[in-house]
Amino acid sequence: MTEPTRLVAADAIPAGTIVVGLDQTEHWRDALDWAVDQAAREHRAISLVHALTPSRSGDSAARSLAGARLLDDARERVGHRAPEMTVHTVLRTGRAVRILHETATRARLLVVGARAHPTLWDRVTGATGGQVARHPSCAVVVVHRHTRRAAARGVLVAVGDSPLSREAVAFAADQAAQRGSPLTVLHVVPLPSVSRAADDDVGARRRLAATISSVRSSFPSVAVRTAVVRGDPVGCILQAGRGMALIVLGAHHPSPADLVLGSTVTPVLQRAACPVAVVP
Structure with missing residues (x-):
């Protein structure tokens, strides 16, 4: 087992990391695996980001705990694939699109799963977040579930x-x-x-x-x-x-x-x- 995740502020993440957006579905694993492989190729750190949707139901403590566990699981997965890789973790409450883009302001890449955020790109390119999407601070990589890595043609x-x-x-x-x-x-x-x-x-x-x-x-x-x-x-x-x-x-x-x-x-x-x- 790896040690418990230590959360950091988004602005404390060093420049040049590869940021990965995670959610509570199983689809985040494909995006994370792709990002870890890419970070290893470029000898970069990786930053794991999970956004908690604002809620008035009074379950914020339970959702925060679930979010921290998700980050623990993701950090452990990184450790298995790349034991020497530096990992940063961010857990914040707010809109996922805004938090991801704010965290990725100085990032090398922002990586998300295609099904982990089924309306992410539509929301980013729509009326609400259109200005941010037209001038992104870094490249955005969308990884589909069960992405095939073998026999790629280039x-x-x-x-x-x-x-x-x-x-x-x-x-x-x-x-x-x-x-x-x-x-x-x-x-x-x-x-x-x-x-x-x-x-x-x-x-x-x-x-x-x-x-x-x-x-x-x-x-x-x-x-x-x-x-x-x-x-x-x-x-x-x-x-x-x-x-x-x-x-x-x-x-x-x-x-x-x-x-x-x-x-x-x-x-x-x-x-x-x-x-x-x-x-x-």
Whole structure:
């Protein structure tokens, strides 16, 4: 048994940790395992965060105890997978979205389970938390339950026309380099664009070439392939993402073409069979 969890204030967590959001369902384990493996690759500490929903029922003491036990279980799981890893724990009362983002202000990554917070991304990107989601402080990784880790084909990043896509590509290239995996850079030309299909393809390939040139100079060990396809962005990304270790999407989409890609973030998060990272 590990020693009891010592809670710390969110602002006491050092910069650069990987923050994991936990809840009282069994689905947090997949997100935690992915985060621990990632933290081990990057030699980083991990921060476990659980938010207690405000209640007027008078059961706050029991819920606090249950939350502390959850953090104990998670900390013990980390200890089994990575005994030398530094673990921080945070238990706070309030809205999960707000607490997670406040805790992740200086984090390397924020990791959540896809089913652990079934409406998390909808709430973050909706009217209530939209401003926070449009300007996240770090990449958000959503891990689906029973994520397959074996025989992954590499990392996929879907890009648009904006220069801001370079941030997503750089993140994806770094992830591929850490895993020793190939990187696929996908550009989807949305339909309908039949009359301009050839011009769209040529322009997209030129933009991809400029982006890839930068990636190859920064990550020479990563094998990079590009793909330009026409069709529904969601379907194309999900199809290309089959068997991948990670799908990477950009969070900002200021151009009209990128707005089409931006509208795919939520359905890709909901339907992807592998972890999905959304990069600011």
